[in-house]
Amino acid sequence: MNNYYKNKYETLLKKEFSSEVSIKEIFNIYLDDKPKSLKKMERRDLFWSFIESLNLNNYFNSLEFRLCIKKAFNEHYIFKNEFIFTIVSIEKKIFLDAIKYSKIFLKKSDLNFINIKNYYDEKSIEQEFFLTCEVISNKYDYLLEKKEKALVRLNSYAYLNLLCSIGLYLMKHVSDNTIIQNYELNGSILSEILKDRLKTKDKKKGEYQYEESAIKVIDLISPKKNYDELNRLEDIVKIYKEFHLFKENEISTFCFDDNFAFDLKDKSLNLNVIDISKYNKWLNDNNKIDKFFLYYLEYAVYLSKELLQENTFGTEENNIINKEAFIQARALALILKEIYGIEDDLSISDNIAIPIFDTLHSFSNLNIFHKYYCVDNYLKKLESYNWVDAYEKFFCEGFIQGKQRLPIIIANQYDFSNNSNNGDPLFSKLVRNNVEDFYTYDLKKIVSNKKLKVPSIFEKPLLKLDNMVFTFPFLIGLQNVNTSVINNILNIHYKRTKFRKDEVQISEKKLATLFEKLGFNVKANYMLPFSEEYEVGDIDLICEKDGCLFVLELKSTYIRTSFENIWNYRTSILRKASNQLRKREKLINRLIEEENKLFLESFNKPNQIFSLIIDTSFEFDHELINDYLKISMFEIISLLIEEDKVLYPHGFRVDSFIKNINENIFWKEVIKIENVLAKEENINYIISREY
Incomplete structure (x- = not known):
């Protein structure tokens, strides 16, 4: 055969x-x-x-x-x-x-x-290994059985009732959620709960009607009237959280982190960190993305300084929050343009394109509005009252002012798009509606179409039920808009393959232009002689100057949050990238050795070849992936700024460029990232063998 x-x-x-x-x-x-x-x-x-x-x-x-x-x-x-x-x-x-x-x-x-x-x-x-597997498996089965029992209770909720209980839960626990780790954990748990509930049909037959539902919501979001349903959800969240944490911490650590050793005791299984310095590097890489977002926020402020000083944004009452929303949207627009190659319009499909800044601005407005008028307002009341009394004060204050101060807000579909854009005549009603759809998680569509990728409530925070849209002020008001939008574009709208390729090419051309301005000989999407024979495909970017040849493999990926996803990223995307670089380097060396005429017509014979993986993400930053260094798109762009006197005190030179990469100068001297140091006792895990 x-x-x-x-x-x-x-x-x-x-x-x-x-x-x-x-x-x-x-x-x-x-x-x-x-x-x-x-x-x-x-x-x-x-x-x-x-x-x-x-x-x-x-x-x-x-x-x-x-x-x-x-x-x-x-x-x-x-x-x-x-x-x-x-x-x-x-x-x-x-x-x-x-x-x-x-x-x-x-x-x-x-x-x-x-x-x-x-x-x-x-x-x-290796008997200890299999005993360890048994300990973990037994604990997993025990927690899974608890979760399956909780699922029976979860399925007793009608969709509308569950949404209202989630809104109340987010409000009750808003103090905990101001800590980013708790917010991300609780948001992930609630997303998982919603996803599981959507696997079975709603208890209500027929469609929900706005007027009828709005009246019902008032009762469902009353802590006193909805006490039993809220308690039930809190019990379910507790069980889901225990299962989720076991999978994300103990199981993921055992399966995917070779920096931990397992030690089987009589009554427990201990997972102990081997090299604390490796763990600290992991923490510091995670901090890079926060510094990245802050950099662009400060850049947006700098670019908008005169505009902010000379103008009032909206009413005097809302001037400050409107300016904050504008700056947040502009910073994200800069990130999408410079790092991801997304400019002006965002194409969702052949027939749908949405204006990128207005799309960002509308959601940024919602985020900042809920932060100031809901989250901050309610937190201040919690300083003097318990959560139920604080809610009553919060609700009554809103009622007097004619404002919706509630844990969940219900609206007709497309009210959000029209209100957030104030019916801006520059954009048609269809465009405004498409903007809302971009942020909308259609619950019943997920139920009816099993092939759809299920988003989290971070990625699509507007929840659609029939012709109504629900928002959670105490979720949106604490949201990281940057991560939400980037993952919405690159993860949930993953079928935008054709448009994403165009955006990546724009990003490649921008990077090529930066190299060209510094005197590099640059070729984008370059096919080496004998490429087909070696099956190496085209080189994203190949740049030459002063006897140095740089071969760049460019990647554009979403922001991962789970350890398993990050490990899969290394063993799939980065593995592929390093393998491509290995084959290209081998072919280039052959072409040089044979003095291939076609190649030497395009490039001088190099003294050194530098092959790099460049990605929009920060995971495994400055690590060798099968002998090839991986750095971020943010860093490579920043290293090509000749005017930076910290990087190039005597002007740009290729040897300085290489030194800055190899010695991580950008992060150490320009961004000045702080070293986070963890204590071993805070990161080791103990799994009891008795429960």
């Missing part, structure tokens, strides 16, 4: 690739779901048929091969005992790592896990 992977491997060997490089390329091809012409299960069977026919050696003791086994587990490919024996003889931890990466140990009935465990038990090796 013709086997694509076998043929490919033999072709690579004929091209004088080493056996090690050739087999690693086969691993990457399989991991990248290639060839696309084959169905998933065909690819799986052909790949493993080829691998099992080889004489395995130490080339297989690699991360890529472990990822291949993880993929096989997920695709339910059952390994034979002879193969298990062969792999264990190479390195006994290969299967253990793949078990962790795939989390198959959480399914006690998984055949691969049973077979591998039995083999290791027979040989009396």
Whole structure:
């Protein structure tokens, strides 16, 4: 039978690739779901048929091969005992790592896990690992059973009742949510609860009507009248939170963080950090995104200084908050333009495009308005009253002023877009409605179309139920608008592939222009001679100056929040990027060695080649990914500013540019990021074996 992977491997060997490089390329091809012409299960069977026919050696003791086994587990490919024996003889931890990466140990009935465990038990090796898996799995099953019981109680809510209870919950716990970690955790839990509830149809038959629902909402958002439903939700949140934290902390740490060691005790399992400095780097990388947002906020203030000083924005009463909303929107517009290549209009589909600044400004207005008039106002009342009495004062004050001071606000669909834009005649009603749709989480559409990507209430904070839209002032008023919008564009609207490619190209052209202004010879989307033979595709950006050739692989990704997603990002997107750079570097070296005429017509013979991964994200910043350095788009743009005297006291020079990258000068000297130091006792985990 013709086997694509076998043929490919033999072709690579004929091209004088080493056996090690050739087999690693086969691993990457399989991991990248290639060839696309084959169905998933065909690819799986052909790949493993080829691998099992080889004489395995130490080339297989690699991360890529472990990822291949993880993929096989997920695709339910059952390994034979002879193969298990062969792999264990190479390195006994290969299967253990793949078990962790795939989390198959959480399914006690998984055949691969049973077979591998039995083999290791027979040989009396790595028994502590499998005992650890058992401890974690038992705790997981215990918490999952609690969650499933809570789900029965959750499904007793009608959709409208649940939304009102969520609004009350957010209001009651607003003090806790002013701490960003608590806000993000509670928002994630409530998103998960809403997602689970939407898996089954609503208790109410027929559509909700605005007038009828508005009257009902008044009762449902009364703490005294809705006491039982709110208590029920708080119980459900507590159970969901316990399950969520166990998955995000203990399970993710065990499965994806090799900087933690497990230590099995009589009554507990301890997960202890190995190198505290690595953990501190992780914390500091997370702080970079806050510094990034602050940088653009200050930049927006600088650009708008005269405008802010010379004008009143709206009424005198709202002047300050309107200016804050304007600056917040302008800062985000600058980020989207300079980092993500999104200018003027944001294309959602072939027929829908929305004006980017007005889209940002409308939501920024809502965010700042709820922050000042709801969150801050209510928090001040909590200083003197319990939460129920504070709510009554808050509500009555709004009633007297003719304002909606409530934990949830109900409106007809498209009231938000028309009110937030004040019916701006510059934009048609259709455009204003499309702006609202961009932020709207259509609950019943998610129920009826299982293929839709389910957003979080951070990414789409306007919740649509039939022809009504609900907003949570105590969610929106504390929201990080930057993260919300970026993830809405890049994560939820992931089917914008065609438009996203155009935006990435705009971003590439802007970066190319910065290099050209500094005297670099620059080529964008450059195809090397023999590119097809080496299957390297086009190079995003290749720049040359003073005997140095820079080969850049550019990526534009959303902001990840879970450790597992971040680990997947490294083992998928960054792995692919580093593999592409490896192949391109090999081809460039061949072209130089052979003095290829086509190549040397475009570039001088370089003394040094620097290959870099450039991404919009900050995860794994300044880390080597398979020997290739990864830095942020924000940093590379900033390093190309010749006028920066901290970076270039004597003007721009290529050797200074390289030094600034290698020594992380931008973050240390320009941004001056502070080092966060964690204490070991605050980050180690203890899982009790008794519960």
